[in-house]
Amino acid sequence: MAMRLDVINSSTGIRLPLIDYRAAARLGNPKRPNRILPLLRLRKSNSRSFCPFIRSIRSAADSFANAPSFKYEDITSSLQNVEVFDLTSKAVPIVDLWRNRKSVVAFARHFGCVLCRKRADVLAANKDLMDAADVALVLIAPGTVDQAISFFEQTKFKGEVYADPSHSSYDALNFAYGVSTTFTPKAGMKIIESYLEGYRQDWELSFKENTRTKGGWQQGGILVAGPGINNISYLHKDKEAGDDPNIEDVLNACCSKPIF
Structure with a gap:
């Protein structure tokens, strides 16, 4: 079953789909995706106000994606x-x-x-x-x-x-x-x-x-x-x-x- 994690901005109430595990599973093990896919889709009218928010989400996703799967x-x-x-x-x-x-x-x-x-x-x-x-x-x-x-x-x-x-x-x-x-x-x-x-x-x-x-x-x-x-x-x-x-x-x- 596909899992999806959404993030809601408290000031606007807009829901942002952050991670689509079904898409990530296609790249590897569904329990340990090889890559986190940031799927940020914003309404045009609010895109500018969310730029810092987008950057922080992307940065966190990239850090997780590049982390080694071993110790x-x-x-x-x-x-x-x-x-x-x-x-x-x-x-x-x-x-x-x-x-x-x-x-x-x-x-x-x-x-x-x-x-x-x-x-x-x-x-x-x-x-x-x-x-x-x-x-x-x-x-x-x-x-x-x-x-x-x-x-x-x-x-x-x-x-x-x-x-x-x-x-x-x-x-x-x-x-x-x-x-x-x-x-x-x-x-x-x-x-x-x-x-x-x-x-x-x-x-x-x-x-x-x-x-x-x-x-x-x-x-x-x-x-x-x-x-x-x-x-x-x-x-x-x-x-x-x-x-x-x-x-x-x-x-x-x-x-x-x-x-x-």
């Missing part, structure tokens, strides 16, 4: 016992990657993924901006250290690379997983675009046993955190393969002063 403290708590491995096979607590610095942490689908290689390249292209803001660039993927080394050597990635053979960080962050999130029309178009731009899938890495059994259906995301293990300023979770975030949002989150 950052819950994220760091779930990551406390997670370890990843650097290229020397040393185990590193994942929260140490941003404990004493700010870091952009890209979680790839797997080390052979063409879409992940393009995303890594896009992030690395902005490393000068990150360096200027003392921000580290990190990439993590499911797989072995040997696969991580192959990825690093093939791509010449400018940041740090870590392996997560057990998927523990992906499970802790509750990243999307499954065949239905991998084979989608959007992912197909992204793959074609990537190949046209010169990027290539590493099929040998893609068909390693641990990738075929787990990593092939795994989705990733991007985290911006630190300094301080509880200081998380941005988290994007890919809904499907190729669900890239806006790079401007990532760069604005990783720098102390907005770039854009």
Whole structure:
């Protein structure tokens, strides 16, 4: 059943429809709409007098719409016992990657993924901006250290690379997983675009046993955190393969002063 919330201005008695949950439900979960839709319709004769009122309603609605649907403290708590491995096979607590610095942490689908290689390249292209803001660039993927080394050597990635053979960080962050999130029309178009731009899938890495059994259906995301293990300023979770975030949002989150 559709729910509707109206606001009545006390001075004029005009009823203002503020939220139409039926419309919001079409954008996502009806119990947790992705976006609050301000539906303000005013009679022309009263539109000027309501300008401040409209602005305040819109501002409140925008704030609610942009609020994260997760608690950052819950994220760091779930990551406390997670370890990843650097290229020397040393185990590193994942929260140490941003404990004493700010870091952009890209979680790839797997080390052979063409879409992940393009995303890594896009992030690395902005490393000068990150360096200027003392921000580290990190990439993590499911797989072995040997696969991580192959990825690093093939791509010449400018940041740090870590392996997560057990998927523990992906499970802790509750990243999307499954065949239905991998084979989608959007992912197909992204793959074609990537190949046209010169990027290539590493099929040998893609068909390693641990990738075929787990990593092939795994989705990733991007985290911006630190300094301080509880200081998380941005988290994007890919809904499907190729669900890239806006790079401007990532760069604005990783720098102390907005770039854009």
